[in-house]
Amino acid sequence: MKILKHNKKLAVFTATVIALAVSQSVSAAVVSFGGQVATDGSGKTSKKINADNTINALSDGFFVETFDKATAIDSLPLTPDESYNVAGASRGCAINSPLDVTASDSSVLNVRTGSVRNVAAAPAGDNTCYAYTTPSTVGVDSFVDIDYTNFLNSIGATVPSLAGSSVNYLGFYWGSVDTYNSFEFYSNDVLVGRITGDELLAELNGTAGDQVADSSNVYVNISFDASEAFNRLRVVSSGIAGEFDNIVVGLDKRDVPAPNSLAILGLGLLGLGMSKRFKK
Template identity: 90%
Template sequence: MKILKHKNKLAVFTTTLIALAVSQTVGAAVITFGGQTATDGSGKTSSEINADNTINDISDGFFVETFDRATAIDSLPLTPDDSYNVAGASSGCAINSPLDVTASDASVLNVRKGSSRNVAAAPAGDNSCYAYTTPSTVGVDSFVDIDYTNFLNSIGSTAPSLAGSSVNYLGFYWGSVDTYNSFEFYSNDILVSRITGAELLAELNGTAGDQEADSSNVYVNIAFDANEAFNRLRVVSSGIAGEFDNIVVGLDKRDVPAPTNLAILGLGLLGLGMSKRFKK
């Protein structure tokens, strides 16, 4: 991890990135950059959920993993998993969202608070728990898989309106992006899409390993096509380290309110139709 000499802290995190309008298509999935300032001290989160990383109701069809016990979803039958916590650095931390985690090696995935030189750097503005990857051998790719298959198969028993859903939105906060990190998105064993650290930094003109700049501490959003059936996220890294937080998943059967302006337009058209009839 490249440690910059300057130590200026950003006093306020912008709710959108300079390059919010920049999007990247890898396969059919569309990747965009930008979110909102998280009000729970975790830096940045998705604009699809509340700024404090809570959801209003499970039937809303959004689920969040903050790696903090405090945001466990009570209505899901889950036991917080602290097996990835780091001794002395993970107070209040746990994996507590509906996901199955596997790693290429037992030491690859860790959950903690704070930064440790040559170990991990908290994403900019993130004073809460976050996850990071550590390669088994520096220079050789190691990976962490986060799988939603079992969750998707069981969600109907908790929220019947979401039965049969697939994932059509995924967001995550990527901290101090490095060129040796990448995120891959799978439908079972089929690679649907990928974004590498080098690609993100090139898009946003960022500096690898910068722990403070918006251009290298980025909220990433992925919109999946209905035919892609995304169900597994893979985090790949060959260096120290790959840091991420605030994973937000959206299901395709969630309710999406109709835009107000379209409703008004519809009423306007109805009015025109009635006007014509009255004039006959």
């Protein structure tokens, strides 16, 4: 059950760098916490895109799913999918980005605005559309798969420079993190790794279900090694509910600016102090 703490001292954090365990591999996806304030009223979003959840050009290699029709990527031949909208609570909502969505049950995935007690709580500061999971049976894991395979196979026809790309960056806004929620990352059917609510809350000293604290309403960033070839995200939940928004993916064929050496040094020092491995 979600809880709301009005007087909790907000945890302050910037980017925490940790390693995401991968199956019997020496490589590891790098996870960091922290994004930017979204100027479209959706709380937090990735620093990889504009603060209003738009992209400059498809050739930049970034794509965003906000669950809002207003921020659909116009250059892609997509029809907004409203089949997951909640009646009476989803004005302006739709799945409209380059992804295929499947769920373990037709009622598991929902898209809406606003919060309803014992149903779903909008991520902190998010006044727009967001997605959430509802388990078929409370206490039993249900899942939603967000698959980029078909998109990756076809993007070269729209943007030739991105042909043959794989996903090497994934970001998402995780709202009121609970211990019964987790996000899993797959290369086809191979589990690359997972982040559980328990692990995130422990890392940031957060409180499960807190609807306002930065330590439990978190923008999560994952950078994947080329060998991991991430192409599918699975959201798993056994309770009410798993809320998320502003999913951003980046493709490895995009032009990447040369990194700032000082920034790399600072990131390395931070990693030394706060590194840990997530359980696979």
